[in-house]
Amino acid sequence: MTPYDDIEPETDRALDELLDAASDEAESETIERPPFAAVLGRARRLDPSLAAPEHRARPAARDRDDDAELVAALAPFVEAARAEAEADAIDRGRRSPPGLPRGGGPRLVRWTIVGGALAAAAAVLLLLGLLDVRDAQRAAQDRNDDQVMDQVEHERRVHEAETGGEQPEPLARAPRRRGTTTPGVPPATPDYVLPDHQAPLEELTPEEEPELEPTPEPEPVAEPTPAARRDRKREALRRLDEQAQSRLAAGDVAGAERAYRAIVRSGGHGALAELAYGDLFTLAHGRGDAKAQRELWQEYLRRFPRGRFADDARAGLCRRAAAAERTHCWERYLDDFPTGAYHRQAARALSRDEGPAPGEPAP
Structure with missing residues (x-):
């Protein structure tokens, strides 16, 4: 349900009341x-x-x-x-x-007033709906930005671990306490003898502790603006794309696919997300995974029904469809893409399913 569905009944009631008032006024006029x-x-x-x-x-x-x-x-x-x-x-x-009596006098003025009132009411309702949509988009954008930053940080750590980045220093071994012995090793004999009487202890003068200067409180950090969040998101997606390309160049196909998946999850309907789908298509085709290709095509068409790869995705689904559904699939393809890249293939597939025309030899 969108914010427009919530205000639609109020709009209908307001329009009905204004139209009823205008009709009553027109009927009450006498010539x-x-x-x-x-x-x-x-x-x-x-x-x-x-x-x-x-x-x-x-x-x-x-x-x-x-x-x-x-x-x-x-x-x-x-x-x-x-x-x-x-x-x-x-x-x-x-x-x-x-x-x-002139029909264009008072009646024209009344209809002008009614039309202005209707236009003003529609403008107010549209403005309220746009404000609600903008607030919802800002909230969703903030959530996506946080998810992108978390994903980028996680991918950076995984990348450093896989490429042999800095490793944490090993913990120092704790010193062995006096009096402990190692199993199987006899205790060492001390080469000194304790005196019978203990020597007097010298009095130690406590040192004065230096006065510490008060630490200033950190200044509060202002929250980033929506424009700054969008810039951060674009920068994070760009870094993920560079990371995927570097992994693919190094032969790490699985790591590149994870990076492209992160771009798809966080990129929304942007251009980087659509290009990431294209790279995922190529990787699935390269390893011969027909099931993954079909799932990627369906997922892409749900998000980009008229995207740059929609023609290829629709044709691929029709080629891999069951025999009972293939004819209907190609018919829908021709309805949506009558001059698409695969319209000749669709026409040939439909002609084979329907059989030869009268007077034509069977294939």
């Missing part, structure tokens, strides 16, 4: 529509021919007296309503009608 009278007045101004013709009272039918009386009774009211409507239309026509 202001102009009144029908304003639309009618604008149409009449644009095209005067659309003005309503004068309405006159419909002549009463000569053969329907009742209708004529009703029309005559309602005529004043109809004329008054018509006059009022026309006056209202003329008055609205003199004034400019309200324009249609």
